[in-house]
Amino acid sequence: MVAFFTQYSRPAKILLGITGLLLAILLVLFFGVRHILVDSFTEVESRDMCKNVERATSIIADELDKLSTICTDYSGWDDAYQFVRDRNSDFIASNLTIEIYPKLRLNALVYLNSRADVVYGRGFDRASGKYEPLPAGLEEHLKPGAKLVSLTTPDQHVSGIVTLPEGPFLVAARPVLTSKYAGPVRGVLVLGRLLDKEEVMRLSETIHIPLEIHTADDATLPPDFAAVRGELAQGAPVVLRRADSKMIAGYAAIPDIYGKPALLLRVDAPRSIYQEGKKAVTYFLTWFAVVGVCFAFIINLFWRRLLESLQQGRRSEERNRLVVERTNQAILLLEPGAGTIIDANPATCVLLGFSRNELTGADIHALLSGPVQEVDSELERCLRETRELSLCHRDGAELVVEAMATQVPHGDDQALCLMFHDITDRRRFQEELLHQATHDTLTGLPNRSLLEDRLNQAVAGARRRGQMVALLMFDLDNFKVVNDTLGHTAGDQLLRSVAARIRSFVRNCDTFARLGGDEFVIVLTNLTRMDDAVTVAESFRNLLAMPFFLGGREIFITASMGISLFPDDGDTMEALIKKADTAMYHIKESGRNSFQFFAEEMNQKVNARLTIETGLRRALEKGEMLLHYQPRLEPGTGAVVGMEALVRWNSPDMGLISPADFIPIAEDSGLIVEIGDWVLATACCQALEWHRMGHDSLRVSVNISARQFVGHDFVDRVVRIIEQSGLSPHFVELELTETALTHNVDETVKIMNRLRERGITISIDDFGTGYSSLNYLKRFPVDVLKIDKSFIDDMVKRREDAAIVATIIGIAHHMHMKVVAEGVETAEQMKLLMEGNCEEIQGFYFSRPLPPEEFERYIAGRTVPLLPAAPRE
Numbered sequence: 060m061v062a063f064f065t066q067y068s069r070p071a072k073i074l075l076g077i078t079g080l081l082l083a084i085l086l087v088l089f090f091g092v093r094h095i096l097v098d099s100f101t102e103v104e105s106r107d108m109c110k111n112v113e114r115a116t117s118i119i120a121d122e123l124d125k126l127s128t129i130c131t132d133y134s135g136w137d138d139a140y141q142f143v144r145d146r147n148s149d150f151i152a153s154n155l156t157i158e159i160y161p162k163l164r165l166n167a168l169v170y171l172n173s174r175a176d177v178v179y180g181r182g183f184d185r186a187s188g189k190y191e192p193l194p195a196g197l198e199e200h201l202k203p204g205a206k207l208v209s210l211t212t213p214d215q216h217v218s219g220i221v222t223l224p225e226g227p228f229l230v231a232a233r234p235v236l237t238s239k240y241a242g243p244v245r246g247v248l249v250l251g252r253l254l255d256k257e258e259v260m261r262l263s264e265t266i267h268i269p270l271e272i273h274t275a276d277d278a279t280l281p282p283d284f285a286a287v288r289g290e291l292a293q294g295a296p297v298v299l300r301r302a303d304s305k306m307i308a309g310y311a312a313i314p315d316i317y318g319k320p321a322l323l324l325r326v327d328a329p330r331s332i333y334q335e336g337k338k339a340v341t342y343f344l345t346w347f348a349v350v351g352v353c354f355a356f357i358i359n360l361f362w363r364r365l366l367e368s369l370q371q372g373r374r375s376e377e378r379n380r381l382v383v384e385r386t387n388q389a390i391l392l393l394e395p396g397a398g399t400i401i402d403a404n405p406a407t408c409v410l411l412g413f414s415r416n417e418l419t420g421a422d423i424h425a426l427l428s429g430p431v432q433e434v435d436s437e438l439e440r441c442l443r444e445t446r447e448l449s450l451c452h453r454d455g456a457e458l459v460v461e462a463m464a465t466q467v468p469h470g471d472d473q474a475l476c477l478m479f480h481d482i483t484d485r486r487r488f489q490e491e492l493l494h495q496a497t498h499d500t501l502t503g504l505p506n507r508s509l510l511e512d513r514l515n516q517a518v519a520g521a522r523r524r525g526q527m528v529a530l531l532m533f534d535l536d537n538f539k540v541v542n543d544t545l546g547h548t549a550g551d552q553l554l555r556s557v558a559a560r561i562r563s564f565v566r567n568c569d570t571f572a573r574l575g576g577d578e579f580v581i582v583l584t585n586l587t588r589m590d591d592a593v594t595v596a597e598s599f600r601n602l603l604a605m606p607f608f609l610g611g612r613e614i615f616i617t618a619s620m621g622i623s624l625f626p627d628d629g630d631t632m633e634a635l636i637k638k639a640d641t642a643m644y645h646i647k648e649s650g651r652n653s654f655q656f657f658a659e660e661m662n663q664k665v666n667a668r669l670t671i672e673t674g675l676r677r678a679l680e681k682g683e684m685l686l687h688y689q690p691r692l693e694p695g696t697g698a699v700v701g702m703e704a705l706v707r708w709n710s711p712d713m714g715l716i717s718p719a720d721f722i723p724i725a726e727d728s729g730l731i732v733e734i735g736d737w738v739l740a741t742a743c744c745q746a747l748e749w750h751r752m753g754h755d756s757l758r759v760s761v762n763i764s765a766r767q768f769v770g771h772d773f774v775d776r777v778v779r780i781i782e783q784s785g786l787s788p789h790f791v792e793l794e795l796t797e798t799a800l801t802h803n804v805d806e807t808v809k810i811m812n813r814l815r816e817r818g819i820t821i822s823i824d825d826f827g828t829g830y831s832s833l834n835y836l837k838r839f840p841v842d843v844l845k846i847d848k849s850f851i852d853d854m855v856k857r858r859e860d861a862a863i864v865a866t867i868i869g870i871a872h873h874m875h876m877k878v879v880a881e882g883v884e885t886a887e888q889m890k891l892l893m894e895g896n897c898e899e900i901q902g903f904y905f906s907r908p909l910p911p912e913e914f915e916r917y918i919a920g921r922t923v924p925l926l927p928a929a930p931r932e
């Protein structure tokens with residue numbers, strides 16, 4: 060048995076137990092209810108049977124009453140009254156005929172007089188329909204003093220049963236009276252009726268109940284009667300006996316007129332109530348059993364389902380638990396409303412550095428940064444959307460997490476399930492990316508894109524408040540020089556220092572950005588007057604005026620600043636920057652180290668510049684460019700040894716334009732490369748032509764812009780152009796400015812060497828105006844130094860300038876370079892230069908730059924040494 064049960068799982072055992080219990084209840088109910096119901100039907104059956112027995116006894120009583128009534132009719136009658144006295148035969152003949160016996164179903168009729176003498180007495184056999192003697196046994200009851208005949212008063216009467224040897228008799232006795240039932244009593248009338256089988260059958264048919272009657276003292280009583288006789292004799296009114304399941308018998312005893320049991324009667328009846336009841340009970344219980352079994356089956360089914368769903372629930376709970384325990388997602392369960400942590404999964408512990416025990420029961424507000432109300436509303440929002448929250452690690456570090464929440468059942472309430480994962484690194488990376496995208500890497504200042512954003516915000520705010528916004532744009536004067544002379548690293552350091560110095564003075568509400576190169580922009584907000592912008596601009600200029608220290612060297616810089624204003628100069632970054640840039644450009648043109656508000660005239664200048672740039676692009680194609688040549692002479696001999704090619708632009712719209720006006724624009728736009736190539740090619744061709752004309756020692760010098768020089772294919776281009784012209788490179792001199800050379804010294808030296816290897820002469824133009832570093836001079840493979848005109852101008856009046864010129868000549872000679880003085884305008888200048896052993900001279904004193912044909916005339920008519928008046932250009 061134990062083994063039988065142990066093979067099943069616990070839920071299956073419960074199921075078996077419940078099924079067994081149900082079946083037991085069903086069985087108990089079945090038999091219990093059956094018993095109770097059958098008993099109650101038996102009881103009903105008994106009651107019904109008792110009623111039948113009563114009806115049987117009643118029918119005998121009724122018969123006795125009827126007999127008594129007949130007796131009354133025949134005893135309370137004047138004729139009978141007379142008859143018992145005189146025994147007249149008429150009475151007998153007319154009233155006591157034989158017909159009355161069967162009619163009244165009488166077996167005996169006896170008139171007795173007051174002395175109990177039988178006046179008239181006859182017996183009658185109803186079977187044969189004939190008179191017979193009175194039953195012998197009856198005479199005993201008719202003797203004087205017998206109960207039947209002892210009726211002395213009119214109201215006395217007797218009816219009942221007497222048992223005679225002939226059988227039980229129903230008897231009725233009444234005193235004989237007048238028709239008015241008046242006395243004195245003259246006798247007694249006794250009527251008797253044999254209760255034979257026919258009579259019993261008649262009674263039985265009357266009451267529709269099978270009836271059997273025996274005398275109580277009958278020696279041949281049937282056994283069932285004999286069995287109940289004793290019980291009835293002891294006073295039991297009715298005794299019931301069930302012979303089998305089909306029939307029931309009820310027994311009763313009927314006393315005789317003396318009160319002794321005289322008759323035993325039996326009423327038989329089919330046990331229909333019992334049978335029907337039993338059938339009904341069986342039917343009911345069968346249904347009950349069927350319903351019970353169905354119910355048990357359904358319960359079983361539901362229980363199985365319940366078990367399955369419980370098991371599924373447990374499995375799913377286990378699965379969920381494992382997921383929660385093993386997921387990388389941090390999960391916190393919070394008490395509703397209070398924010399107390401109910402539970403935390405291992406991922407949370409790893410993320411926050413707290414143990415599960417430490418977290419359980421802790422307040423979430425201690426982990427989330429921010430005021431309680433804000434934290435609560437953030438948690439509330441997490442139910443609707445993914446939010447970013449700041450959590451505190453155990454070590455105090457701030458963690459940024461991406462969180463969302465849902466409500467889960469917790470007891471009768473709903474707990475808040477907060478799920479989150481660490482995005483600190485991602486957020487940091489995004490912030491870095493955003494910072495990189497919006498900030499300048501060198502200085503860390505906002506870049507153009509962030510500047511635009513801030514400027515738009517500033518403009519929107521100023522528009523609302525009715526204020527002004529100032530955009531201050533500045534660049535560093537001569538930054539290029541610093542970059543070129545001290546190197547890019549120093550240049551970068553200078554930019555960083557400038558940024559740091561200005562940034563420390565810029566208000567938080569303002570924006571300080573770097574556009575690129577040495578260009579910076581400051582956006583000033585909350586301005587109500589232009590003067591505020593002036594004050595700020597001046598303070599920045601003062602800030603920049605203080606020295607910077609680069610690599611142990613003290614550097615002084617200045618800046619040129621252009622200022623544009625919202626709303627006067629525009630409301631977009633493009634417009635405001637363009638106008639600030641225009642103003643800055645204007646400042647640069649007019650002396651630098653200052654600031655200037657944008658004015659419309661500046662725009663006109665810019666437009667003019669644009670017109671030049673546009674025209675320049677077509678000038679070469681249209682043949683508007685031409686070259687003038689300025690002769691270079693040897694002071695000692697007065698011979699023209701060469702000429703400087705100087706470009707001219709004869710614009711059909713603007714007339715003859717000076718190179719001082721369009722060369723810077725050509726440099727800025729990059730057109731100088733194309734123009735430079737044309738100049739070199741044209742100059743070489745021209746020189747070759749003059750060589751062919753006989754002036755075969757003339758050297759031609761050509762100006763080279765820094766922009767041309769830094770081109771990666773500069774040498775190849777120059778060499779190719781010279782070769783294509785057919786002129787020997789030995790007659791070509793390239794004039795480079797100091798600033799062009801100091802860009803990248805090593806590279807410059809290489810280029811110079813390559814040019815010189817080809818026989819090309821290199822000269823430094825405008826020497827003395829740049830940094831004039833002797834260190835560079837020592838490294839550069841230069842053939843000629845051209846002393847700038849500014850020194851020549853003042854050398855006659857200022858001894859310092861004369862000394863500088865003499866020094867330059869001395870150094871140049873010392874370094875095996877020739878010296879050319881340009882801008883010589885007077886004989887004094889020429890004289891001093893001759894004395895200083897300057898190799899070549901160029902200037903208006905001899906000739907202005909001349910168109911080719913004039914130059915030809917000039918060299919053709921040249922006599923040496925002369926001090927000619929300067930010819931007009």
Ligand SMILES: Nc1nc2c(ncn2[C@@H]2O[C@@H]3COP(=O)(O)O[C@H]4[C@@H](O)[C@H](n5cnc6c(=O)[nH]c(N)nc65)O[C@@H]4COP(=O)(O)O[C@H]3[C@H]2O)c(=O)[nH]1
Pocket residue numbers: 689704705706717718719722735738761762763764794824825881882883884901902903904908
């Ligand atoms: N007051 C005065 N001026 C004198 C005297 N002697 C010569 N000049 C002027 O001084 C300039 C000399 O040229 P630069 O220093 O190379 O200065 C040149 C040069 O830097 C540039 N330039 C001219 N042509 C070219 C060219 O083909 N290519 C490049 N890259 N630059 C050129 O334009 C500058 C100006 O050229 P220009 O207007 O032709 O002006 C010329 C010339 O006319 C004098 O005694 N007194």
